[in-house]
Amino acid sequence: xxxxxxxxILIVGLLLGMFFASLDQTIVGTxxxxxxxxxxxxxxxxxxxxxxxxxSTTVVPIAGKLADxxxxxxxxxxxxxxxxxxxxxxxxxHSMTALILSRGLQGIGGGVMMPMAMTIVxxxxxxxxxxxxxxxxxxxxxxxxxxxxxxxxxIVDHSSWRxxxxxxxxxxxxxxxxxxxxxxxxxxxxxxxNIAIDYAGVITLILGVVPLLLGLSLGGKDYxxxxxxxxTLFLTTVVFLGSFIFIEKKAKDPxxxxxxxxNRVFTSVNLVGFLMGFxxxxxxxxxxxxxxxVLGVSATSSGNTMIPMMTxxxxxxxLGGKLVTRIQFRTQFxxxxxxxxxxxxxxxxxxxxxxxxxxxxNIIVLGxxxxxxxxxxxxxxxxxxxxAERGVVTAATQFFRSIGSTLGMTILGVVMNHYSASYLRSxxxxxxxxxxxxxxxxxxxxxxxxxxxxxxxxxxxxSPDALNSIPQSLQQIMMPPLKLALASSLxxxxxxxxxxxxxxxxxxxxxxxxxxxxxxxxxxxxxLEAELTNA
Numbered sequence: 001x002x003x004x005x006x007x008x009i010l011i012v013g014l015l016l017g018m019f020f021a022s023l024d025q026t027i028v029g030t031x032x033x034x035x036x037x038x039x040x041x042x043x044x045x046x047x048x049x050x051x052x053x054x055x056s057t058t059v060v061p062i063a064g065k066l067a068d069x070x071x072x073x074x075x076x077x078x079x080x081x082x083x084x085x086x087x088x089x090x091x092x093x094h095s096m097t098a099l100i101l102s103r104g105l106q107g108i109g110g111g112v113m114m115p116m117a118m119t120i121v122x123x124x125x126x127x128x129x130x131x132x133x134x135x136x137x138x139x140x141x142x143x144x145x146x147x148x149x150x151x152x153x154x155i156v157d158h159s160s161w162r163x164x165x166x167x168x169x170x171x172x173x174x175x176x177x178x179x180x181x182x183x184x185x186x187x188x189x190x191x192x193x194n195i196a197i198d199y200a201g202v203i204t205l206i207l208g209v210v211p212l213l214l215g216l217s218l219g220g221k222d223y224x225x226x227x228x229x230x231x232t233l234f235l236t237t238v239v240f241l242g243s244f245i246f247i248e249k250k251a252k253d254p255x256x257x258x259x260x261x262x263n264r265v266f267t268s269v270n271l272v273g274f275l276m277g278f279x280x281x282x283x284x285x286x287x288x289x290x291x292x293x294v295l296g297v298s299a300t301s302s303g304n305t306m307i308p309m310m311t312x313x314x315x316x317x318x319l320g321g322k323l324v325t326r327i328q329f330r331t332q333f334x335x336x337x338x339x340x341x342x343x344x345x346x347x348x349x350x351x352x353x354x355x356x357x358x359x360x361x362n363i364i365v366l367g368x369x370x371x372x373x374x375x376x377x378x379x380x381x382x383x384x385x386x387x388a389e390r391g392v393v394t395a396a397t398q399f400f401r402s403i404g405s406t407l408g409m410t411i412l413g414v415v416m417n418h419y420s421a422s423y424l425r426s427x428x429x430x431x432x433x434x435x436x437x438x439x440x441x442x443x444x445x446x447x448x449x450x451x452x453x454x455x456x457x458x459x460x461x462x463s464p465d466a467l468n469s470i471p472q473s474l475q476q477i478m479m480p481p482l483k484l485a486l487a488s489s490l491x492x493x494x495x496x497x498x499x500x501x502x503x504x505x506x507x508x509x510x511x512x513x514x515x516x517x518x519x520x521x522x523x524x525x526x527x528l529e530a531e532l533t534n535a
Contacts, residue, residue: 007124010182011133015140016175017080018117020168021110022141024087025052026148028103031161038161041096050217051100055107056114057402058209062202063112064395065255067119068388069197073183075391076116077176083109084172091165106165115395120183122382122390127325127516130379135321138375139314146310200247201255208240212403216410220417256392265329265384266393268511270400272333273377275504277404278411279340279497280370285409286416286493287347287363293458294487295356308360309367316371321379323372328515329380333508336372337501343369344498348491352483377401383516408500412493419492420458423485431481458486 028048036045067075086106093099121133155163215233223229248254261267284306291297291305316336324332343366350359381393470478 006182006184008182009178010120010124013175013178013182014117014120015136016171017076017113017179018137019140019144020171020175021083021113023144023148023151024106024110024168026144027152027155027164029149029152031152031156031164034156034161035099036096039093039096039099044096044100047100048096048103051104052107052110053217053402053406054210054213055104056111057213057399057406058206059108059111060115060395060399060402061205061256061392064115064119064392065198067116067391067395069253071183072116072120072123072391073180075112076120076179076183079109079112079116080172080176080179081109082106083113084169084176085109087165087168087172091162115398116391118378118382118398119391119394122378122394123387127379127383130321130382130516132318132321134375134378135318138317138321138371141317141374143310143314146307198247198251198253198255201244201251204240204244204247205255208237208244209403211240212237213406216406219410220414256396257389260385260389260393260396263384264510264512265514266381266396268507269329269333269377269380270396271507272337272373272504273397273401274404275500275507276337276340276370276373276377277401278408279344279501279504281405281408286412286490289458289486290350290490291356291359294350294352294483294490295354295359297356301356305356305360306363309363312364312367313371313374316368317375318371320372321375324376324379325516328511328513329376330508330511330514332372332376333380333511334505336369336376337504337508339369339372340366341369341498341501341505343367344494344501348494348498350494351487351491352480379516380511380514384514408497412496415496416489416493418489420485420489423488424482428478428481428485431477458482 032045032048035048063075063079083106086102086104086109089102090099090106093102117137118134121137122130125133152164155161155167211233215230215237218233219225219230245258248256248258287306291301297305320332320336343362346362346365347359350362377397378394381397382390385393
């Protein structure tokens with residue numbers, strides 16, 4: 001089979017695998033109410049998402065290194081196989097515990113697939129063409145965020161929720177077959193007799209990252225930050241990540257070599273990715289609170305309001321992939337992060353009187369900035385490392401972005417809790433206490449909740465049934481200060497996110513003059529070098 005034909009088949013497989021791996025992260029959320037109704041386990045249902053996040057994030061750097069050792073084809077097909085097995089087991093689950101374990105297995109497959117697609121694009125296309133294709137990959141991520149909830153809702157309404165998982169199997173088989181054929185001519189990056197798997201590095205990395213993600217996920221919600229459970233998780237992280245660094249310094253072939261961080265582009269890019277993930281996923285988490293709680297739009301309308309942001313991200317992902325061959329990396333990163341900072345500033349100005357159309361315009365600005373940054377992260381690191389390290393450096397960009405998103409959701413959540421509690425105690429509680437009969441009436445429990453769990457009152461704004469149970473006369477007194485408290489606390493959330501993204505602008509400026517030359521420039525340079533050699 002000709003090389004061009006194999007490449008076309010390979011691209012089809014990459015796009016299929018990339019789309020469905022990213023789609024799975026959004027399609028499941030829509031089906032969860034039906035899953036909880038069927039399997040029960042409401043108290044642990046959040047672990048359906050958390051298990052996937054834990055396993056997929058942890059396995060990313062390991063998969064990148066193994067792909068450099070064993071080759072892309074075997075690792076990608078193995079990742080798809082694990083993902084399909086996890087999907088099949090998830091569809092067969094008859095308890096919430098079984099579903100959580102199956103999702104953890106599925107996450108391992110997803111964690112192998114996501115960075116592998118970007119790595120393979122870096123292998124099969126020259127630098128001048130990578131931007132276009134990796135921009136398209138970034139656009140697919142945005143598209144999956146748009147259509148995922150719709151597809152999930154359609155499946156749940158017209159069939160069983162189990163088909164949310166089963167649908168991955170036929171697509172996975174097709175993707176695996178095309179990847180296997182498309183990479184049949186793959187050249188091994190390393191000789192088989194040089195394999196030295198860093199088992200100690202793998203184990204200490206897992207034992208360091210998993211407690212960190214668990215602590216960030218559980219802290220402040222399931223357990224207080226100062227509880228022994230959370231402190232033990234963070235102490236475990238410090239011990240094992242410290243051991244990981246010590247092991248990597250001495251390992252013959254480390255899983256994540258520390259020498260990579262000596263490269264200015266690698267270090268700067270991963271810091272930018274970390275900071276972008278911090279802001280991006282923080283925004284995606286808290287925007288629905290503003291839209292539903294402050295503006296009062298429905299959950300469906302709130303989801304639709306996010307579509308323009310993801311559409312804007314898709315457009316600039318494609319444009320950014322082309323722009324990266326014309327300007328320096330630091331210029332594109334600084335530009336994208338600056339637009340994101342402007343977007344967060346505009347979002348911080350939103351209040352109880354902001355219209356939904358204004359909110360949409362503000363988040364479109366945020367999406368435009370994200371699209372310029374996302375594909376460029378991978379392109380930049382791939383341009384400064386040889387093929388033998390392309391897998392591990394590509395995986396690193398996704399790993400640090402995932403850690404940033406988890407930390408962002410946690411820290412921005414702490415910011416919101418702090419300011420919302422302050423505003424509720426200063427404005428809402430005094431207003432409610434003045435209501436005649438409130439101290440001993442049917443809503444006395446609500447007043448007690450305001451003193452013990454003030455943030456829990458926001459659930460009233462998010463639940464139409466709870467809101468309708470309150471008489472209109474009481475709503476006119478209670479709702480304005482409650483909405484004001486939520487809007488005011490989110491004002492600080494978006495300001496902190498803006499500050500984090502602004503740090504990313506500064507980091508971008510220290511990246512140096514690295515860039516990708518256009519295809520025409522590359523050919524010219526090759527010709528000049530040949531002429532000088534023959535002179």
